[in-house]
Amino acid sequence: MPSRLRRRFAQSKAERRGVLFGYLPAGYPTPDDFLASAAAAFDAGLDALEVGLPSPVPDLDGPLIKAAIAEGSRHVPTVRDALQLAASARRDDDDSIIALAYGSLFERVSVDDFLQLVKDADVDAVLLPQASVADQLDISRRAARLGIDVVVFLHLEEDLPVLVATSDDPIIYLQSAALRTGGQFNPDKAQERLRELAEAFDGRPYSVCVGFGVRGREDVAALMAGGADGAIIGTRLVAAAGERPADVGAIVDEVAPVLVRRAELGEHPDAP
Template sequence: MTTRLRRRLEQLESERRGMLMGFLPAGFPDPAAFTAAARAGFDAGLDALEVSMPGPAPALDGPLIQQAAERASQHLSGIPAALELAAASRSLPDDTIVALAYASTLDGVDPDDFFDALAAADIDAYLLPQHPMAEQLALGERAQARGIEPVIFLYLEEDLPALAASAIERPVIYLQSASLRTGGQFIPEKAQERLRELGEALGGKQYFVCVGFGVRGADEVELLMDAGAHGAIIGTRLVRAAEDGPEAITALVDEVAPALVGRRRAADAGSGSATEHRAAR
């Protein structure tokens, strides 16, 4: 079984275009506004939406996302309700949603129960940013056996050998940039260095990599595309836009879309546009 996320990444690779992934806490600013924001993003050309489950955001998230997570949690009773809302917020059936669960969210929850909830809600990708690499990889193998896509969160250089040796074929990787918190400073040189380290460590092993933390707009996305990333993740700015309304979401995606063609710039420079990005859906 091929997941929505993998299908999207493979389609974008064939087009030599990058993936734009956004982030929102499930139910923020409220369930109706969340649905409107998600659909506006997908309609504008957002390739995937990372949706956090109810619960407090950890220190790795900046103050804006922490506040948004707290507000969102007031509207939802738990993981199943959040997954149901996320799934119902798709614009098209194949729109890609990645369920994010913090360590505190899954405290006391059996992984198989979490996978059951994902399957029941028709969400086929997830991210566990606080779990140690060994746990992410072990759970990822179990998830893939059930047709669910693990997104492997990578920050520590020391985790690269384990990732390289993993049995997960062509893993989808969320690479944390140099910033220690979402919404922090984006350091181009460090992001490029981390992408190089990843490529060198994995050698001939194929992978998809999307970069997040500190990614705000077209400038950062263009740099990441030129550096070989398969995608970019915008969180803090998308959360702020969601509170401003669907029009702000659309404007943000339209602004960033032209930068996604950086993966094919050498072959056909200047051919991308926001209109083309939407049409590719």
């Protein structure tokens, strides 16, 4: 049976719309507020929630997310507790949860033990942004035996040939450009990367969502125009969660009207 995440992609393609991923650190700003923010996002139509796990944060992330993960880790210090909290954030059984794990986490737990914790918590997928594509694909084969998806994090350049040659219908997190989370979104660069990805796969199946710097309607509309299957909003959701959980839902509401697959439809009725 397809996973929750793959069912959501199939549903969105049938409905000819893009998917929306959001990101929140586990336990931020408190466990109750985290659950309230996730509930507001899912109620507004979020398709999948990436949950940052407690661990030292690399330079890949900007200062706001670094501070939020540190704050969340004070409340939810263990990987097991963070995964269980993440899974409890679902509003509906089809809501997808993706665990985001940095390389430092694997200094405390082995990959196989981590995957077992993910399965035990009923979390759907993992995202490993510091691992090479080759390592992510190796982990993907191990995860598949447990019914877990690996969302392949792609910097694009040197890793693209490996991904194309050795993967079958991957779900891809495409970094919009070489920047930190929360940086300035460049729609031209993002669309260039989407074109390069499409040319490399040359008609073979894959699903791609784009993150880094994506904040709202204009950015998401540009990605849909460029052929993305979806968009990922992180820093802006984290900032909203730190203020008021309802604000997280309001961002999802704002973006939802532009999640139309313009590359297929040839038009967009509600572009900003």
